[in-house]
Amino acid sequence: MVTDLSGWAVTAVAVLGVCSVACGIAVFVVDSMARATFALLASFLAVAGVLLVLDLVYLAVVTALMMTIEMAIMAVFMIMFMMNPAGLMPMTMVHNARGSAVAGAGVFGVLVGGIWTIDWPVRRGAVPVDATRQLGEAIMGSHMLVMLVTGVGLFATILAGTVLATARGRYDRFGADLTGAKPDDPIPGGLPR
Amino acid sequence: MPDMSPPEEAQGPAVLLVVVVGLALAWLVAGADRFAVTGGPLRSFVEPVRSGVRLLLEQRRTTLAPDRLLWRVGCVAVPVLALLSLAVVPIGGQTLWSTSADLVWFNAMEALLWAAVWLVGWGPNAFHALTGGYRFLAQGLAYELPLMFSLITVGVAAGSLRTTDIVAAQADLWFVVTMPVAFVTFMVTAAAFAFWGPFAAPVGPDIAGGVRSELSGVDRLLFELGRAVFLGAAAAMGAALFLGGGSGPWLPGPVWHLLKTIAVVVALVAVGRRVPVLRPDRTVEVAWMVLVPATVLQTLVVAVLLISGFYPG
Helix, strand or coil: CCCCCCCCHHHHHHHHHHHHHHHHHHHHHCCHHHHHHHHHHHHHHHHHHHHHCCHHHHHHHHHHHHHHHHHHHHHHHHHHHCCCCCCCCCCCCCHHHHHHHHHHHHHHHHHHHHHHHCCCCCCCCCCCHHHHHHHHHHHHHCCCCHHHHHHHHHHHHHHCCCCCCCCHHHHHHHEEEEEHHHHHHHCCCCCCC | CCCCCCCHHHHHHHHHHHHHHHHHHHHHHHHHHHHHCCCCCCHHHHHHHHHHHHHHCCCCCCCCCCHHHHCCCHHHHHHHHHHHHHCCCEEEEEEECCCCHHHHHHHHHHHHHHHHHHHHHHHHCHHHHHHHHHHHHHHHHHHHHHHHHHHHHHHHCCCCCCCCHHHHHHCCCCHHHHHHHHHHHHHHHHHHHHHHHHHHHHHHHHHHHHCCCCCCCCHHHHHHHHHHHHHHHHHHHHHHHHHCCCCCCCCHHHHHHHHHHHHHHHHHHHHHHCCCCCCCCHHHHHHHHHHHHHHHHHHHHHHHHCCCCCCCC
Protein backbone atom coordinates (compact mmCIF):
# COMPACT_ATOMS: atom_id res chain seq x y z
CA MET A 1 0.00 0.00 0.00
CA VAL A 2 2.73 2.44 1.00
CA THR A 3 5.42 1.23 -1.34
CA ASP A 4 5.35 4.37 -3.51
CA LEU A 5 6.19 6.58 -0.51
CA SER A 6 9.78 7.25 0.41
CA GLY A 7 11.23 6.13 3.72
CA TRP A 8 11.12 9.54 5.35
CA ALA A 9 7.53 10.05 4.23
CA VAL A 10 6.45 6.79 5.88
CA THR A 11 8.31 7.84 9.03
CA ALA A 12 6.72 11.29 8.97
CA VAL A 13 3.23 9.82 8.51
CA ALA A 14 3.84 7.44 11.41
CA VAL A 15 5.19 10.16 13.71
CA LEU A 16 2.39 12.59 12.82
CA GLY A 17 -0.16 9.81 13.26
CA VAL A 18 1.14 9.06 16.74
CA CYS A 19 1.13 12.81 17.50
CA SER A 20 -2.46 13.05 16.33
CA VAL A 21 -3.58 10.16 18.53
CA ALA A 22 -1.56 11.44 21.50
CA CYS A 23 -3.11 14.90 21.20
CA GLY A 24 -6.52 13.28 20.85
CA ILE A 25 -5.94 11.41 24.12
CA ALA A 26 -4.70 14.63 25.70
CA VAL A 27 -8.12 16.19 25.04
CA PHE A 28 -9.58 13.87 27.68
CA VAL A 29 -6.64 14.03 30.07
CA VAL A 30 -6.09 17.76 30.51
CA ASP A 31 -8.11 19.63 33.08
CA SER A 32 -8.88 22.89 31.28
CA MET A 33 -11.24 23.63 28.45
CA ALA A 34 -8.66 25.81 26.69
CA ARG A 35 -6.09 23.03 26.77
CA ALA A 36 -8.62 20.45 25.64
CA THR A 37 -9.67 22.65 22.71
CA PHE A 38 -6.14 23.29 21.58
CA ALA A 39 -5.08 19.68 22.09
CA LEU A 40 -7.86 18.84 19.65
CA LEU A 41 -6.57 21.48 17.27
CA ALA A 42 -3.05 20.04 17.56
CA SER A 43 -4.49 16.64 16.70
CA PHE A 44 -6.18 18.06 13.59
CA LEU A 45 -2.99 19.88 12.60
CA ALA A 46 -1.10 16.58 12.83
CA VAL A 47 -3.68 15.08 10.45
CA ALA A 48 -3.13 18.07 8.16
CA GLY A 49 0.59 17.29 8.35
CA VAL A 50 -0.12 13.69 7.25
CA LEU A 51 -2.06 15.02 4.25
CA LEU A 52 0.84 17.36 3.49
CA VAL A 53 3.31 14.46 3.50
CA LEU A 54 1.00 12.55 1.15
CA ASP A 55 1.30 15.57 -1.21
CA LEU A 56 -2.36 16.53 -0.86
CA VAL A 57 -1.43 20.15 -0.20
CA TYR A 58 -4.81 21.70 -0.79
CA LEU A 59 -6.62 19.26 1.49
CA ALA A 60 -3.90 19.75 4.11
CA VAL A 61 -4.06 23.54 4.22
CA VAL A 62 -7.86 23.57 4.03
CA THR A 63 -7.96 21.15 6.96
CA ALA A 64 -5.62 23.41 8.94
CA LEU A 65 -7.58 26.52 7.98
CA MET A 66 -11.07 25.22 8.71
CA MET A 67 -10.12 23.38 11.90
CA THR A 68 -8.25 26.36 13.33
CA ILE A 69 -11.15 28.75 12.81
CA GLU A 70 -13.55 26.12 14.09
CA MET A 71 -11.52 25.47 17.24
CA ALA A 72 -11.02 29.20 17.88
CA ILE A 73 -14.79 29.78 17.68
CA MET A 74 -15.45 26.63 19.66
CA ALA A 75 -13.13 27.79 22.42
CA VAL A 76 -15.29 30.89 22.82
CA PHE A 77 -18.53 28.95 23.12
CA MET A 78 -17.20 26.03 25.15
CA ILE A 79 -15.68 28.32 27.72
CA MET A 80 -18.76 30.56 27.69
CA PHE A 81 -21.18 27.71 28.36
CA MET A 82 -19.05 25.92 30.93
CA MET A 83 -20.12 25.79 34.54
CA ASN A 84 -17.06 27.85 35.45
CA PRO A 85 -16.82 30.31 32.58
CA ALA A 86 -13.28 31.34 33.34
CA GLY A 87 -12.26 27.78 32.67
CA LEU A 88 -9.34 28.02 35.02
CA MET A 89 -10.83 25.66 37.60
CA PRO A 90 -10.11 21.99 37.02
CA MET A 91 -12.61 20.28 34.74
CA THR A 92 -12.85 17.01 32.92
CA MET A 93 -13.94 16.12 29.42
CA VAL A 94 -14.78 12.55 30.46
CA HIS A 95 -18.34 11.53 31.23
CA ASN A 96 -19.68 7.98 31.50
CA ALA A 97 -16.10 6.70 31.43
CA ARG A 98 -16.97 2.99 31.38
CA GLY A 99 -19.55 3.20 28.61
CA SER A 100 -17.44 5.42 26.40
CA ALA A 101 -14.38 3.20 26.91
CA VAL A 102 -16.38 0.17 25.78
CA ALA A 103 -17.80 2.05 22.79
CA GLY A 104 -14.38 3.42 21.84
CA ALA A 105 -12.65 0.06 22.09
CA GLY A 106 -15.46 -1.56 20.09
CA VAL A 107 -15.29 0.98 17.27
CA PHE A 108 -11.49 0.77 17.25
CA GLY A 109 -11.64 -3.02 16.97
CA VAL A 110 -14.18 -2.92 14.13
CA LEU A 111 -12.20 -0.26 12.20
CA VAL A 112 -8.83 -1.98 12.62
CA GLY A 113 -10.37 -5.32 11.70
CA GLY A 114 -11.88 -3.71 8.62
CA ILE A 115 -8.63 -2.05 7.62
CA TRP A 116 -6.63 -5.24 7.79
CA THR A 117 -9.19 -7.64 6.32
CA ILE A 118 -10.59 -5.55 3.47
CA ASP A 119 -9.34 -6.25 -0.03
CA TRP A 120 -8.03 -2.77 -0.89
CA PRO A 121 -8.26 -1.83 -4.57
CA VAL A 122 -5.02 -1.12 -6.38
CA ARG A 123 -4.50 2.27 -7.99
CA ARG A 124 -5.60 2.55 -11.59
CA GLY A 125 -4.01 5.32 -13.66
CA ALA A 126 -1.25 7.73 -12.67
CA VAL A 127 -0.96 10.28 -9.88
CA PRO A 128 -2.38 13.59 -11.15
CA VAL A 129 0.01 16.49 -11.65
CA ASP A 130 -2.26 18.84 -9.75
CA ALA A 131 -4.41 17.08 -7.20
CA THR A 132 -6.14 20.37 -6.36
CA ARG A 133 -7.52 20.73 -9.89
CA GLN A 134 -8.64 17.11 -9.92
CA LEU A 135 -10.41 17.59 -6.62
CA GLY A 136 -12.11 20.74 -7.91
CA GLU A 137 -13.25 18.97 -11.05
CA ALA A 138 -14.62 16.09 -9.01
CA ILE A 139 -16.53 18.39 -6.67
CA MET A 140 -17.78 20.79 -9.32
CA GLY A 141 -18.39 18.07 -11.90
CA SER A 142 -19.86 14.68 -11.14
CA HIS A 143 -20.53 15.40 -7.45
CA MET A 144 -21.97 18.88 -7.97
CA LEU A 145 -25.49 17.83 -6.97
CA VAL A 146 -24.33 16.22 -3.74
CA MET A 147 -22.20 19.24 -2.83
CA LEU A 148 -25.04 21.66 -3.57
CA VAL A 149 -27.56 19.69 -1.50
CA THR A 150 -25.07 19.40 1.36
CA GLY A 151 -24.20 23.08 1.15
CA VAL A 152 -27.82 24.24 1.18
CA GLY A 153 -28.57 21.80 4.00
CA LEU A 154 -25.68 23.14 6.09
CA PHE A 155 -26.68 26.72 5.38
CA ALA A 156 -30.30 26.03 6.36
CA THR A 157 -29.06 24.39 9.57
CA ILE A 158 -26.94 27.42 10.42
CA LEU A 159 -29.84 29.79 9.78
CA ALA A 160 -32.26 27.65 11.76
CA GLY A 161 -29.81 27.37 14.64
CA THR A 162 -29.31 31.12 14.72
CA VAL A 163 -33.05 31.82 14.54
CA LEU A 164 -33.70 29.39 17.40
CA ALA A 165 -30.86 30.72 19.51
CA THR A 166 -31.34 34.46 19.14
CA ALA A 167 -33.18 36.19 21.93
CA ARG A 168 -34.17 39.14 19.78
CA GLY A 169 -36.21 38.52 16.66
CA ARG A 170 -37.56 40.92 14.06
CA TYR A 171 -40.58 41.83 16.22
CA ASP A 172 -38.23 43.09 18.91
CA ARG A 173 -36.24 45.04 16.38
CA PHE A 174 -38.96 46.52 14.15
CA GLY A 175 -41.98 46.56 16.48
CA ALA A 176 -45.01 44.26 16.79
CA ASP A 177 -46.34 45.19 13.36
CA LEU A 178 -42.89 45.34 11.77
CA THR A 179 -43.36 48.98 10.79
CA GLY A 180 -40.26 50.42 12.46
CA ALA A 181 -38.15 52.43 10.05
CA LYS A 182 -34.94 51.69 11.96
CA PRO A 183 -34.19 48.54 13.97
CA ASP A 184 -34.19 49.08 17.71
CA ASP A 185 -30.90 47.42 18.64
CA PRO A 186 -29.25 47.66 22.06
CA ILE A 187 -25.86 47.92 20.36
CA PRO A 188 -25.82 49.74 17.02
CA GLY A 189 -23.85 48.14 14.23
CA GLY A 190 -21.26 49.82 12.10
CA LEU A 191 -23.62 50.96 9.36
CA PRO A 192 -25.97 53.95 9.66
CA ARG A 193 -29.26 52.08 9.77
CA MET B 1 3.70 22.38 -13.81
CA PRO B 2 7.33 22.93 -12.83
CA ASP B 3 8.22 22.87 -9.18
CA MET B 4 9.58 26.33 -8.43
CA SER B 5 10.95 25.42 -5.02
CA PRO B 6 14.71 25.54 -4.75
CA PRO B 7 16.33 22.08 -4.82
CA GLU B 8 16.75 20.15 -1.59
CA GLU B 9 20.35 21.20 -0.93
CA ALA B 10 19.42 24.89 -1.23
CA GLN B 11 16.72 24.72 1.46
CA GLY B 12 19.02 25.84 4.27
CA PRO B 13 20.05 29.16 2.68
CA ALA B 14 16.47 29.65 1.45
CA VAL B 15 15.11 29.34 5.00
CA LEU B 16 17.73 31.85 6.13
CA LEU B 17 16.74 34.16 3.27
CA VAL B 18 13.09 34.08 4.33
CA VAL B 19 14.02 34.81 7.95
CA VAL B 20 16.27 37.70 6.91
CA VAL B 21 13.66 39.10 4.52
CA GLY B 22 11.03 38.72 7.24
CA LEU B 23 13.13 40.64 9.76
CA ALA B 24 13.91 43.33 7.18
CA LEU B 25 10.21 43.71 6.34
CA ALA B 26 9.36 43.89 10.04
CA TRP B 27 11.96 46.61 10.52
CA LEU B 28 10.60 48.49 7.52
CA VAL B 29 7.02 48.29 8.82
CA ALA B 30 7.95 49.22 12.40
CA GLY B 31 10.13 52.13 11.25
CA ALA B 32 7.58 53.50 8.81
CA ASP B 33 4.85 53.13 11.42
CA ARG B 34 6.86 55.00 14.02
CA PHE B 35 7.78 57.66 11.48
CA ALA B 36 4.09 58.17 10.69
CA VAL B 37 3.05 58.29 14.34
CA THR B 38 5.75 60.64 15.59
CA GLY B 39 6.13 62.52 12.30
CA GLY B 40 9.66 62.43 13.51
CA PRO B 41 13.13 62.24 12.12
CA LEU B 42 14.80 59.25 10.52
CA ARG B 43 15.75 58.12 14.01
CA SER B 44 12.33 56.43 13.86
CA PHE B 45 14.01 53.61 11.96
CA VAL B 46 16.57 53.07 14.73
CA GLU B 47 14.00 53.06 17.49
CA PRO B 48 12.44 49.62 16.70
CA VAL B 49 15.89 48.02 16.79
CA ARG B 50 16.73 49.77 20.06
CA SER B 51 13.49 48.76 21.77
CA GLY B 52 13.86 45.25 20.35
CA VAL B 53 17.26 44.84 21.94
CA ARG B 54 15.93 46.29 25.19
CA LEU B 55 13.12 43.71 25.21
CA LEU B 56 15.66 41.00 24.54
CA LEU B 57 17.50 41.95 27.74
CA GLU B 58 14.42 42.67 29.84
CA GLN B 59 13.53 40.26 32.58
CA ARG B 60 10.32 38.37 32.03
CA ARG B 61 7.57 39.05 34.52
CA THR B 62 4.69 36.71 35.11
CA THR B 63 1.18 36.67 36.52
CA LEU B 64 -0.66 34.68 39.15
CA ALA B 65 -1.43 31.14 37.97
CA PRO B 66 -0.82 31.58 34.24
CA ASP B 67 -1.37 28.80 31.73
CA ARG B 68 2.30 28.84 30.91
CA LEU B 69 2.28 26.17 28.21
CA LEU B 70 -0.45 27.75 26.11
CA TRP B 71 0.96 31.23 26.70
CA ARG B 72 4.41 30.28 25.40
CA VAL B 73 2.94 28.34 22.48
CA GLY B 74 0.94 31.41 21.47
CA CYS B 75 3.90 33.79 21.76
CA VAL B 76 6.16 31.57 19.67
CA ALA B 77 3.44 30.79 17.14
CA VAL B 78 2.85 34.43 16.15
CA PRO B 79 6.29 35.07 14.55
CA VAL B 80 6.59 31.48 13.27
CA LEU B 81 3.25 31.75 11.45
CA ALA B 82 4.30 35.12 10.04
CA LEU B 83 7.50 33.61 8.62
CA LEU B 84 5.58 30.59 7.30
CA SER B 85 3.20 32.92 5.47
CA LEU B 86 6.22 34.67 3.99
CA ALA B 87 7.46 31.28 2.74
CA VAL B 88 4.95 31.31 -0.13
CA VAL B 89 5.64 34.93 -1.15
CA PRO B 90 7.81 34.91 -4.28
CA ILE B 91 11.19 36.48 -3.51
CA GLY B 92 13.41 36.90 -6.54
CA GLY B 93 11.17 34.79 -8.76
CA GLN B 94 10.89 31.80 -6.47
CA THR B 95 9.35 30.86 -3.18
CA LEU B 96 10.88 28.95 -0.30
CA TRP B 97 7.97 26.57 -0.18
CA SER B 98 5.97 26.30 -3.36
CA THR B 99 2.82 24.26 -3.25
CA SER B 100 -0.09 23.89 -5.62
CA ALA B 101 -2.15 25.87 -3.10
CA ASP B 102 0.03 28.81 -2.05
CA LEU B 103 -2.91 31.20 -1.59
CA VAL B 104 -4.72 28.77 0.70
CA TRP B 105 -1.46 28.23 2.61
CA PHE B 106 -1.15 31.98 3.19
CA ASN B 107 -4.75 32.08 4.34
CA ALA B 108 -4.26 29.07 6.62
CA MET B 109 -1.25 30.67 8.35
CA GLU B 110 -3.33 33.77 8.96
CA ALA B 111 -6.18 31.61 10.30
CA LEU B 112 -3.78 29.88 12.71
CA LEU B 113 -3.05 33.38 13.99
CA TRP B 114 -6.60 33.38 15.41
CA ALA B 115 -5.62 30.53 17.69
CA ALA B 116 -2.20 32.00 18.49
CA VAL B 117 -3.49 35.45 19.47
CA TRP B 118 -6.30 33.99 21.52
CA LEU B 119 -3.77 31.82 23.35
CA VAL B 120 -1.59 34.87 24.06
CA GLY B 121 -4.70 36.49 25.52
CA TRP B 122 -5.70 33.40 27.48
CA GLY B 123 -2.29 32.43 28.83
CA PRO B 124 -1.59 35.06 31.50
CA ASN B 125 -4.89 34.49 33.37
CA ALA B 126 -5.58 38.21 33.18
CA PHE B 127 -8.76 40.09 32.38
CA HIS B 128 -7.47 42.65 29.89
CA ALA B 129 -5.39 40.16 27.94
CA LEU B 130 -8.36 37.80 27.56
CA THR B 131 -10.62 40.67 26.49
CA GLY B 132 -8.09 41.49 23.78
CA GLY B 133 -8.05 37.86 22.65
CA TYR B 134 -11.83 37.81 22.31
CA ARG B 135 -11.75 41.11 20.45
CA PHE B 136 -9.33 39.59 17.96
CA LEU B 137 -11.67 36.64 17.33
CA ALA B 138 -14.58 39.05 16.78
CA GLN B 139 -12.42 41.01 14.37
CA GLY B 140 -11.46 37.76 12.66
CA LEU B 141 -15.14 37.08 11.92
CA ALA B 142 -15.21 40.46 10.19
CA TYR B 143 -12.16 40.23 7.96
CA GLU B 144 -11.86 36.51 7.19
CA LEU B 145 -14.42 36.19 4.38
CA PRO B 146 -13.46 39.42 2.52
CA LEU B 147 -9.83 38.25 2.69
CA MET B 148 -10.74 34.82 1.30
CA PHE B 149 -12.76 36.33 -1.55
CA SER B 150 -9.99 38.77 -2.50
CA LEU B 151 -7.50 35.86 -2.62
CA ILE B 152 -9.95 33.75 -4.62
CA THR B 153 -10.33 36.60 -7.15
CA VAL B 154 -6.59 36.50 -7.82
CA GLY B 155 -6.64 32.72 -8.13
CA VAL B 156 -9.55 32.87 -10.60
CA ALA B 157 -7.77 35.35 -12.86
CA ALA B 158 -4.45 33.48 -12.82
CA GLY B 159 -6.04 30.03 -13.07
CA SER B 160 -3.67 28.87 -10.37
CA LEU B 161 -3.20 29.08 -6.61
CA ARG B 162 0.60 29.15 -7.01
CA THR B 163 2.07 32.60 -6.34
CA THR B 164 4.79 32.27 -9.00
CA ASP B 165 2.10 31.49 -11.61
CA ILE B 166 0.11 34.51 -10.41
CA VAL B 167 3.12 36.82 -10.85
CA ALA B 168 3.72 35.32 -14.32
CA ALA B 169 0.06 35.89 -15.25
CA GLN B 170 0.54 39.63 -14.67
CA ALA B 171 3.23 39.99 -17.35
CA ASP B 172 0.95 42.14 -19.53
CA LEU B 173 -1.32 43.81 -17.04
CA TRP B 174 -1.16 44.14 -13.27
CA PHE B 175 -4.13 42.58 -11.52
CA VAL B 176 -4.78 45.79 -9.58
CA VAL B 177 -6.17 47.30 -12.79
CA THR B 178 -9.01 44.81 -13.09
CA MET B 179 -9.43 44.05 -9.37
CA PRO B 180 -8.99 47.28 -7.39
CA VAL B 181 -11.65 46.25 -4.87
CA ALA B 182 -9.84 42.99 -4.13
CA PHE B 183 -6.54 44.85 -3.71
CA VAL B 184 -7.96 47.41 -1.28
CA THR B 185 -9.80 44.67 0.62
CA PHE B 186 -6.63 42.60 0.84
CA MET B 187 -4.65 45.50 2.31
CA VAL B 188 -7.45 46.39 4.75
CA THR B 189 -7.72 42.80 5.93
CA ALA B 190 -3.92 42.62 6.19
CA ALA B 191 -4.04 45.51 8.65
CA ALA B 192 -6.88 43.69 10.43
CA PHE B 193 -5.08 40.36 10.85
CA ALA B 194 -1.96 42.13 12.07
CA PHE B 195 -4.41 44.09 14.34
CA TRP B 196 -2.60 47.26 13.46
CA GLY B 197 -3.74 50.85 12.90
CA PRO B 198 -7.53 51.18 12.77
CA PHE B 199 -7.85 47.49 13.69
CA ALA B 200 -5.70 47.68 16.83
CA ALA B 201 -8.65 47.20 19.20
CA PRO B 202 -7.28 43.84 20.48
CA VAL B 203 -4.24 45.73 21.79
CA GLY B 204 -6.13 48.94 22.50
CA PRO B 205 -5.12 51.33 25.29
CA ASP B 206 -8.72 51.23 26.59
CA ILE B 207 -7.99 47.70 27.84
CA ALA B 208 -4.48 48.51 29.02
CA GLY B 209 -2.79 47.03 25.96
CA GLY B 210 -5.16 44.07 25.61
CA VAL B 211 -3.53 40.89 24.37
CA ARG B 212 -0.04 42.19 25.01
CA SER B 213 -0.78 43.80 28.38
CA GLU B 214 0.98 41.06 30.36
CA LEU B 215 3.75 40.35 27.86
CA SER B 216 7.30 41.29 28.74
CA GLY B 217 10.82 40.58 27.61
CA VAL B 218 11.34 38.02 24.87
CA ASP B 219 7.63 37.14 24.74
CA ARG B 220 6.71 40.71 23.92
CA LEU B 221 9.52 40.93 21.37
CA LEU B 222 8.33 37.76 19.61
CA PHE B 223 4.73 38.97 19.63
CA GLU B 224 5.46 42.45 18.26
CA LEU B 225 7.95 41.01 15.77
CA GLY B 226 5.33 38.55 14.55
CA ARG B 227 2.80 41.33 13.99
CA ALA B 228 5.31 43.42 12.05
CA VAL B 229 6.48 40.44 9.96
CA PHE B 230 2.84 39.60 9.19
CA LEU B 231 2.16 43.13 8.01
CA GLY B 232 5.39 43.19 5.96
CA ALA B 233 4.65 39.76 4.48
CA ALA B 234 1.15 40.93 3.57
CA ALA B 235 2.60 44.02 1.86
CA ALA B 236 5.05 41.86 -0.09
CA MET B 237 2.22 39.46 -0.93
CA GLY B 238 0.00 42.35 -2.04
CA ALA B 239 2.78 43.63 -4.29
CA ALA B 240 3.16 40.14 -5.78
CA LEU B 241 -0.54 39.36 -6.20
CA PHE B 242 -1.78 42.72 -7.48
CA LEU B 243 1.20 44.86 -8.55
CA GLY B 244 3.03 42.40 -10.77
CA GLY B 245 5.68 41.32 -8.24
CA GLY B 246 9.11 41.71 -9.76
CA SER B 247 8.00 42.96 -13.20
CA GLY B 248 9.26 46.36 -14.34
CA PRO B 249 11.71 47.95 -16.72
CA TRP B 250 15.50 48.48 -16.29
CA LEU B 251 15.87 47.33 -12.71
CA PRO B 252 16.20 43.65 -11.71
CA GLY B 253 13.06 41.87 -10.48
CA PRO B 254 13.80 41.68 -6.74
CA VAL B 255 14.50 45.44 -6.66
CA TRP B 256 11.15 46.16 -8.28
CA HIS B 257 9.40 43.87 -5.85
CA LEU B 258 11.15 45.61 -2.96
CA LEU B 259 10.22 49.06 -4.27
CA LYS B 260 6.58 48.01 -4.68
CA THR B 261 6.56 46.50 -1.21
CA ILE B 262 7.96 49.72 0.26
CA ALA B 263 5.32 51.70 -1.64
CA VAL B 264 2.56 49.45 -0.27
CA VAL B 265 3.91 49.78 3.30
CA VAL B 266 4.15 53.56 3.01
CA ALA B 267 0.62 53.81 1.59
CA LEU B 268 -0.72 51.47 4.25
CA VAL B 269 0.91 53.42 7.07
CA ALA B 270 -0.01 56.82 5.61
CA VAL B 271 -3.69 55.88 5.29
CA GLY B 272 -3.97 53.54 8.28
CA ARG B 273 -2.56 56.00 10.79
CA ARG B 274 -5.12 58.64 9.76
CA VAL B 275 -8.10 56.44 10.65
CA PRO B 276 -9.24 56.08 14.27
CA VAL B 277 -9.39 52.66 15.90
CA LEU B 278 -12.59 50.83 14.92
CA ARG B 279 -14.65 48.73 17.27
CA PRO B 280 -14.64 45.04 16.25
CA ASP B 281 -18.40 44.63 16.65
CA ARG B 282 -18.93 47.50 14.23
CA THR B 283 -16.37 46.30 11.71
CA VAL B 284 -18.22 42.96 11.58
CA GLU B 285 -21.37 44.62 10.26
CA VAL B 286 -19.48 46.77 7.75
CA ALA B 287 -17.46 43.77 6.59
CA TRP B 288 -20.49 41.55 6.05
CA MET B 289 -22.82 44.17 4.61
CA VAL B 290 -20.32 46.05 2.42
CA LEU B 291 -17.04 44.18 1.93
CA VAL B 292 -18.42 40.67 1.35
CA PRO B 293 -20.88 41.74 -1.42
CA ALA B 294 -18.23 44.04 -2.93
CA THR B 295 -15.61 41.27 -3.08
CA VAL B 296 -18.14 38.74 -4.44
CA LEU B 297 -19.03 41.22 -7.19
CA GLN B 298 -15.32 41.73 -7.83
CA THR B 299 -14.87 37.97 -8.23
CA LEU B 300 -17.85 37.88 -10.60
CA VAL B 301 -16.40 40.68 -12.74
CA VAL B 302 -13.05 38.89 -12.92
CA ALA B 303 -14.74 35.56 -13.74
CA VAL B 304 -16.68 37.18 -16.59
CA LEU B 305 -13.49 38.81 -17.88
CA LEU B 306 -11.74 35.45 -17.70
CA ILE B 307 -14.46 33.69 -19.68
CA SER B 308 -14.44 36.46 -22.29
CA GLY B 309 -10.71 35.80 -22.79
CA PHE B 310 -9.43 39.03 -21.26
CA TYR B 311 -6.62 37.35 -19.32
CA PRO B 312 -3.96 35.64 -21.44
CA GLY B 313 -3.12 32.00 -20.73
